[in-house]
Amino acid sequence: QKEVEQDPGPLSVPEGAIVSLNCTYSNSAFQYFMWYRQYSRKGPELLMYTYSSGNKEDGRFTAQVDKSSKYISLFIRDSQPSDSATYLCASTSGGSYIPTFGRGTSLIVHP
Amino acid sequence: GAVVSQHPSWVICKSGTSVKIECRSLDFQATTMFWYRQFPKQSLMLMATSNEGSKATYEQGVEKDKFLINHASLTLSTLTVTSAHPEDSSFYICSALDRSTDTQYFGPGTRLTVL
Numbered sequence: 294q295k296e297v298e299q300d301p302g303p304l305s306v307p308e309g310a311i312v313s314l315n316c317t318y319s320n321s322a323f324q325y326f327m328w329y330r331q332y333s334r335k336g337p338e339l340l341m342y343t344y345s346s347g348n349k350e351d352g353r354f355t356a357q358v359d360k361s362s363k364y365i366s367l368f369i370r371d372s373q374p375s376d377s378a379t380y381l382c383a384s385t386s387g388g389s390y391i392p393t394f395g396r397g398t399s400l401i402v403h404p
Numbered sequence: 405g406a407v408v409s410q411h412p413s414w415v416i417c418k419s420g421t422s423v424k425i426e427c428r429s430l431d432f433q434a435t436t437m438f439w440y441r442q443f444p445k446q447s448l449m450l451m452a453t454s455n456e457g458s459k460a461t462y463e464q465g466v467e468k469d470k471f472l473i474n475h476a477s478l479t480l481s482t483l484t485v486t487s488a489h490p491e492d493s494s495f496y497i498c499s500a501l502d503r504s505t506d507t508q509y510f511g512p513g514t515r516l517t518v519l
Contacts (some may be wrong), residue, residue: 297447301445329510334495334513334515335462335512335513336408336410336497336499336510336511336512336513337448337497337510338510339507339508339509339510381447381448390436390508391450391453392503393437393448393507394447394448396445396446396447397445397447399445404483
């Protein structure tokens with residue numbers, strides 16, 4: 294079992310929809326949780342960063358972590374075609390700078 | 405955010421040749437850089453950790469003699485794929501650690517195709 298599991302998709306939604314992207318993880322030592330956005334043929338870009346359980350909101354994006362169920366979510370409100378990309382979740386334990394990545398979910402927002 | 409560049413952005417080479425990829429942190433000093441490889445529809449896999457002025461630390465299964473890493477300055481790390489073969493074709497991404505913010509910034513990646 295991979296330490297971070299993520300459905301690769303693709304997930305196709307109409308413009309304006311609320312998108313829910315999810316990951317599960319198995320390592321109880323993970324404390325930091327990140328979401329990266331990766332456009333085709335580009336490197337990942339850090340979107341959101343949370344520590345331990347809880348919610349964090351940034352504009353149209355909300356990251357949610359439930360450590361009791363080892364579940365990580367990213368919600369995108371009012372999705373736009375420019376949000377079309379691959380979204381990777383990642384986690385690290387305390388003291389490690391090296392994230393363990395999920396394989397990414399491909400999101401397509403069509404006009 | 406901080407900027408990390410990679411050069412070249414893509415390269416095609418013949419089997420058996422060597423290819424060098426550069427990773428630069430443009431507006432901060434990075435004592436630590438990382439090299440990842442990403443196959444299509446797969447997650448990023450860490451290949452090695454590059455530390456300025458010392459030897460790189462390779463992940464299990466990554467051949468250090470095949471993937472040579474040099475981190476000669478605080479803003480530059482290079483990855484050389486020696487005697488490249490078609491199975492080395494992949495997307496190579498570097499990242500640089502900004503210790504002032506404890507944030508890892510990724511480069512735009514280099515697509516290597518070995519014929």
